[in-house]
Amino acid sequence: MKILMLTWEYPPRIVGGIARVVHDLSKRLIKDGHDVTVVTYNEGNAPAFENDKGVKVYRVDNYIIKPNNFIDWIMQLNFNLIAKASEIISKEGKFDIIHAHDWLVAYAAKTLKNSYDIPIISTIHATESGRNSGIRDEVQRYINDTEWLLTYESTEVIVNSNYMKCELQRLFGLPFEKINVVANGVNLNNYNGVEKDYDFRRKYAMDNEKIIMFAGRLVYEKGVQHLISAVPKILQGYHDAKIVIAGKGGMLDELKAQVEHLGIQNKVYFTGYLNSKQIAKMYKCADIAVFPSTYEPFGIVTLEAMLAGIPVVVSDIGGLNEIVEHGVNGMKSYAGNPNSIADSILALLYDQRLCSNIVKNAKVKVKNEYNWAKIAQDTHYIYQKAICQTMAQKQANQIAQEKAKKTKRAKNSEGEISNLISFRKRQAYA
DSSP states (O other): OOOEEEEEEEEOOOSSSSSHHHHHHHHHHHTTTOOEEEEEOTTTTSSSEEEEEEEEEEEEEEOSSOOSSSHEEEHHHHHHHHHHHHHHHHHHHOOEEEEEOOOOOOOOHHHHHHHHHEEEEEEEOHHHHHHHHHSEEEHHHHHHHHHHHHHHHEEEEEEEEEEHHHHHHHHHOOOGEEEEEEEOOTTTOOOOOOOOOHHHHTSSTTTTEEEEEEOOOOSSGHHHHHHHHHHHHHHHHSSEEEEEEEEEOHHHHHHHHHHHTTGGGGGGEEEOOOOHHHHHHHHHHHHEEEOOOOOOOOOOOHHHHHTTTTOOEEEEEEEHHHHOTTOOOOOOOOOOOOOHHHHHHHHHOOHHHHHHHHHHHHHHHHHSSHHHHHHHHHHHHHHHHHHHHHHHHHHHHHHHHHHHHHHHHHHHHHOOOOHHHHHHHHHHHH
């Protein structure tokens, strides 16, 4: 198939989890023999065009005109995505499918669909309502409505968990059979050759300290504030512990103030943004990974930690709840509950045998269920289903048009006969 991926992030631009999903899925589809073109936003010094080991990546700039707000910025980006995709189609021919990732590319996808008669598959990675626990202002409503529009225009919709399937049905009233659950995955070779680096570890903790790490965006729904609130109880039960928080985001200053207020500055370390190599090293150095989200459609970082060989503690919500079985391949805590987070962490710190069993089971689960070979096959099946549905719909429309034409001709014939009879009657009367 010729596949067009539309996304606002692709490595080296990484805002959230979409970049990794599009990157890994595209690479696997290439291995399976498909032709994949990605059109995305250009940031930094990345090239305008790149052949990324078979994946053709086109990056577009935004307009020079400074937008009034984020919504205007997104609309300007969509105009340039349309222009670049149209240019590619005029040179290389039409694509078989458009795969749109989240609302940020909805208008580009819709325009290209209607212009070139190409079906859309959309992946909804998260919803605005979920991120904010409801719709609270006009900007959020606009994003929510755009999410609905994208799902409405799509022949098939992909989500990464059953939790998200229920959320989309509730929010947008989508037909059950239109929503396909395809989990995200992780590259199984990510940590090949990555060993524990003690010099790297000593930047963040002393040798006697157990590292309890978090990696992700520092925003409310990631729940870092609850992990920090759990630290006093963790230290009370296990003094030789160090909390390492990797990432950046709008809550950084607020979280630092929380740490200072609790008087635990010497036990919490904010690393700032870490690149993929640094994160891989951190996973190998850490003793426990904690992902205390209050909203999480899936949670790729959890898979990464499990594959790297660290026991994980996650909230019992969203996709995390579906990945982790408590006490078997990870530990769960009640979402937003610092006491519960501390209890699960302390259970791991006290019981090395529990840690070993969890790590072993977690690796098996990730390799069996979250590998990109399986995910790409499932995604390709959905592409095929969408194309078949589109062809069937076209045939149905053609049949309906033919019937309408025949009916119209029959009515015209009846009218002509009726007129002729009336004419003959008038002649006979005359």
